[in-house]
Amino acid sequence: MSYDEMYSYLEARVDALKTNKTGDERQTVDEVFDRQTLMAIYDLMTGGILDSVKFPISTGKEGNVFYAEEEDGEPLALKIFRTSTSTFKRVGRYIEGDPRFKGLSGNRRKMIYAWTNKEYRNLQRYCEAGLPVPEPVAFNKNCLAMEYIGDETGPAPQLKDVFLEDPDDIYDEVISFIIDGWQVAHLVHGDMSEYNILMMDGDPILIDCGQAMTSDHFNAKELLLRDIENVNRFFKNRGADIISKDIIMEETLKGSSDDDDEEDDDYDDEEYDECEEDDVE
Ligand SMILES: Nc1ncnc2c1ncn2[C@@H]1O[C@H](COP(=O)(O)OP(=O)(O)OP(=O)(O)O)[C@@H](O)[C@H]1O
Numbered sequence: 160m161s162y163d164e165m166y167s168y169l170e171a172r173v174d175a176l177k178t179n180k181t182g183d184e185r186q187t188v189d190e191v192f193d194r195q196t197l198m199a200i201y202d203l204m205t206g207g208i209l210d211s212v213k214f215p216i217s218t219g220k221e222g223n224v225f226y227a228e229e230e231d232g233e234p235l236a237l238k239i240f241r242t243s244t245s246t247f248k249r250v251g252r253y254i255e256g257d258p259r260f261k262g263l264s265g266n267r268r269k270m271i272y273a274w275t276n277k278e279y280r281n282l283q284r285y286c287e288a289g290l291p292v293p294e295p296v297a298f299n300k301n302c303l304a305m306e307y308i309g310d311e312t313g314p315a316p317q318l319k320d321v322f323l324e325d326p327d328d329i330y331d332e333v334i335s336f337i338i339d340g341w342q343v344a345h346l347v348h349g350d351m352s353e354y355n356i357l358m359m360d361g362d363p364i365l366i367d368c369g370q371a372m373t374s375d376h377f378n379a380k381e382l383l384l385r386d387i388e389n390v391n392r393f394f395k396n397r398g399a400d401i402i403s404k405d406i407i408m409e410e411t412l413k414g415s416s417d418d419d420d421e422e423d424d425d426y427d428d429e430e431y432d433e434c435e436e437d438d439v440e
């Protein structure tokens with residue numbers, strides 16, 4: 160299969176590739192859908208995961224999230240991480256300290272692919288622990304397919320944009336994400352905020368779990384405290400009854416010991432040895 164053949168296959172299924180774009184749009188499209196990313200999407204499609212990619216839900220510095228569909232028309236969210244240098248710099252910091260990724264460094268694409276794999280596995284862990292996160296479906300290179308949180312009218316809004324009838328209720332639920340995340344999933348989210356919580360039918364759903372760390376990470380307690388402070392700040396402004404951070408910390412760390420029974424969850428570097436070297440910039 161030639162690149163042109165692959166591209167025309169994708170052109171029919173990825174709306175962003177369809178029309179004749181103007182210069183500016185063209186550049187954005189090219190930045191997101193570089194050759195490797197197109198190959199990843201192609202593999203997800205021929206692998207029966209994805210059928211089409213419709214429209215962007217969110218376009219950020221580090222990644223884009225698209226509304227996509229399975230063959231039967233069921234919605235999916237497709238998160239595509241940029242493989243640019245700036246993303247690499249941010250991501251590198253996190254991966255370096257994570258015991259699951261020890262030994263991985265260097266190749267920029269490898270790091271971004273590892274990051275994608277990390278978000279996938281963090282979502283899996285949260286799911287298994289019973290926390291409400293988008294269920295991960297599949298990943299390939301820098302592309303992550305997951306459950307779409309939203310309905311026909313659009314994606315679920317971020318917590319920051321929602322009026323809360325009963326902030327205490329939602330606050331308690333979000334605090335339970337922190338405590339259960341630590342005690343059951345053995346993870347600390349590390350970027351918990353009103354931006355990374357979606358409100359679906361009145362319930363909070365935790366998203367953006369790429370940077371989540373295992374609770375045995377040397378920095379985990381610091382991240383935990385930061386998550387608590389972020390959540391407390393937001394809900395204080397919304398008029399909720401705030402529990403002091405010390406009490407939440409104590410409650411979270413209760414019964415956890417440092418020689419926890421972490422399962423062997425090391426990242427397998429070999430998987431990515433096939434991936435191409437960085438593009439020359
Ligand atoms: N599974 C999903 N279903 C519906 N919408 C989603 C889903 N995942 C993410 N989104 C939307 O995309 C936005 C960005 O997603 P996310 O927070 O995971 O990415 P990010 O790493 O913060 O990217 P950015 O660099 O854009 O900040 C979210 O705020 C949300 O609006």
Ligand SMILES: [Mg+2]
Pocket residue numbers: 354355367
């Ligand atoms: Mg986010």
